[in-house]
Amino acid sequence: MDNAKVAGQRVLLRADLNVPMQNGKVSDATRLERLVPTIKELAEKGAKVIVLSHFDRPKGKVVPEMSLKPIAEALGRVLDKPVAFAEDCIGPVAEAAVAKLKNGDVLVLENTRFHAGEEKNDAAFSEALAKLGDIYVNDAFSAAHRAHASTEGVARHLPAFAGRLMQAELHALEAALGNPQRPVAAIVAGSKVSTKLDLLNNLVAKVDILVIGGAMANTFLAAQGHDVGKSLQEKDLHGTALEIMKIAAAKGCEIFLPKDVVVAQNFAANAPTQVVSIDAIPADMMALDVGPATVEAFIERLPHIKTIIWNGPLGAFETKPFDHGTNTLAAAIAQATKEGKVISVGGGGDTVSALKLAGVHHDLTYLSSAGGAFLEWMEGKILPGVEALSKGFSNLG
Template sequence: MAWKTLDDMDLDGKRVLVRVDINVPVEDGRVTDTTRIDRIVPTIEDILSKGGTPILLAHFGRPKGKVVPEMSLRVTLPALENALGHKMTFVERPDPAALKDLDHGSVVLIENTRFAPQEEANDPGMAKFLASLGDVYCNDAFSAAHRAHASTEGVAHLLPNCAGRLMQAELSALEQALSQPKRPVAAIVGGAKVSTKIELLENLVGKLDVLIIGGGMANTFLAAKGAQLGASLLEPDLIETANGIMAKADSTGCTIQLPVDGLVAREFKQGAGYETLKLGPDTVLEDDQMVLDAGPESVAAIAGAFENLQTLIWNGPLGAFEIPPFDTATVAAAKRAAELTRAGQLVSVAGGGDTVAALNAAGVADDFSYVSTAGGAFLEWMEGKTLPGVAALSG
């Protein structure tokens, strides 16, 4: 896909509208995790170094087109200024004329775009108004690129546009992982439910050499093969869907790898007693038993699959990773993937909220080739969907 970057733009003396994602967690009026803020710093610094004036557009929370004081972006200012080492100008009601007279080196943050009902409606009038605030549009919010909003899609058609450094890194990593991967390529898809990832699984089996399924969704696939899994989380109404996905994988030459053993407990709590049991078509668990993690043989099989790969995509944990000891498989597999990445044997791209949390818990997020903070957009890209905010950059 052809999209311009900051390297292709003349920004000297230009006002650069930058769509960013700084929808960060806040407690007691303070930002508690600055990851998303830290990731936009290279784009802002680059614009400043090229003589441009960054004017940041962003949303915060879900005010649904109303002014909600608790969702003001003002709360992010201290963290932004700290990350940039630079004072900022906060603007509640932007005036195009006033923004033409900014001092060189200014950085501006506009109030929450979602305070305006026209934002999420992608209203042409709002897109036109936003375009009047700048000379160039730069989208650095891949995580919001699956939304066709005025600040993510509409305004991109009205100004010269480009991808920011974070968007550029995200798109490059995803193209390398899924559009033009080095083969063999595999994906780990985990999490609780098949129902949330049907389109993802159906798309991936047509593109991968190996699909490793874990978490609660693996139980539905095991049940489709005949396993009786007691009180385990699974979706009986999706057994037919699971069979269809396995049939498609057979026809495309994609190997589906399911757990061959698991940690089985009778209660779902930290430190719960468990036993390791074989899993397969003939498995019959008691009514109160539940599979809460993949077992050691499954982890060994996953690690074995890693040895033959050149590219790995990861979305979702292999078990109930929030509660030890049911994080064992996720942590072990993540550490092995990180080792192979560090050794230069593997390109590893991961994304999704639970995935990022799991990799952070394993202490290996920094060792993966790329870790995306874009939940919904990452998932829709993997599903093969066109993202409006990305498509607008190439149009």
């Protein structure tokens, strides 16, 4: 946005207003708060700010419960200034609302997904959106992995720029994976290896240490011949796990697996637990968290690591006491970050939730709220919304 001359211009701002709602009210305003710097800068520079966003999955139909109106009201409270609302995002209703704007005003248009052309990236729908603006700014990295009309199509018709949140996300991810300070460690966890195959295959070629946790680790341990009892695992992916380890060895990437685990007979809050080595998991028990020796072993490595990328909690963090491994490691990484000893970047829905519960979400270098886009970036995939900004469409103006 440094190069965008926005005074007096109609700026179409693609934001992500797809926020959690309960009883018709915003229950977590984090995404709205992260938009404040871009919106305030544009407004203070005299732009007419026109906010585009999707919400939920109305599948091309008008669903009143999925209107952006209550979110526009919440955005106004976060910005501490009036925010107008239009009950459509294209056509006469939207055009009339835009025409009323004065320099510095903010307007939210109705859910783009009320039109089938949004998810189809329909050319006519993209043109109808573009008609409302003079400049396009994309500040929705979290939707950048989708080639939709409001994330990619509009950028073909207007001078296009990255907003401050998009800029911050890209800068953080470049620091983590593009041109990082080494050694780099990636923490990848979750319930299934199958959902993160692309991620694992990309990371083994880019990081120095790959920490595998969560139920994913059970599949790797079982593939190595460890008896994991009743633990969740994917037996049909043992060969894949061994192949990933083979590729990692060839690339000089160390695979870091649990040394011990917290086991229980039942997955329930405050269930009786034991800490056992990975060679002593009882047949009638399941691993639900990494053990203290595993966490301590990684913490001992921290002084020698310069960059950490985190995607996925180490255990079933939503249920105590299976949050202990994640919380202990999170506190250590947060402390190292605050002391300037490591660059730490986390992302993904469960990761954000786990780090919030651990009370350290403000202490990492950067915590991405992008979810799917963060994961696809880590997988090495091209994000259409980012590519649209970097292809030179901005030279149209």
